[in-house]
Amino acid sequence: MLSKSSSNNIFLTYEWISTFWETFKEKSELFILTVRDELSNLVGVAPLSAKCEKIWINLKTLEFIGNEKVCSEYLDFILFKEKESQCLELIFNYLISLDSWNIIDLFDMNRDSKNVEFLKIL
Numbered sequence: 001m002l003s004k005s006s007s008n009n010i011f012l013t014y015e016w017i018s019t020f021w022e023t024f025k026e027k028s029e030l031f032i033l034t035v036r037d038e039l040s041n042l043v044g045v046a047p048l049s050a051k052c053e054k055i056w057i058n059l060k061t062l063e064f065i066g067n068e069k070v071c072s073e074y075l076d077f078i079l080f081k082e083k084e085s086q087c088l089e090l091i092f093n094y095l096i097s098l099d100s101w102n103i104i105d106l107f108d109m110n111r112d113s114k115n116v117e118f119l120k121i122l
Contacts, residue, residue, distance in 0.1 A: 005113045007076035017047055020066045027051055035087045043085030045078040063105040074110040085118045
């Protein structure tokens with residue numbers, strides 16, 4: 001899947017993400033979203049985690065897996081080329097429909113990613 005996306009890099013490989021998760025999951029929970037086409041083929045993955053922090057109020061933040069502690073770079077959504085805009089629209093429509101998070105932190109997203117341009121449109 002990763003090799004068919006515009007975001008193909010080591011920080012999005014299964015090996016990197018799963019190792020990061022097993023090592024640093026602490027107070028987070030997995031929040032991985034998948035997008036499938038009309039034939040149920042996987043065409044998109046949002047590799048996210050959720051964590052709750054009490055600052056003045058309880059804040060639930062969604063962020064890329066690998067977002068902190070280890071200098072992961074170029075984090076991103078893993079989306080088939082030519083399906084990026086449709087996948088991001090589905091992902092964000094779903095996220096907006098939820099009442100279970102307050103902040104989405106896309107820190108370390110590659111600013112040259114095609115997905116950044118699609119997010120600006122949403």
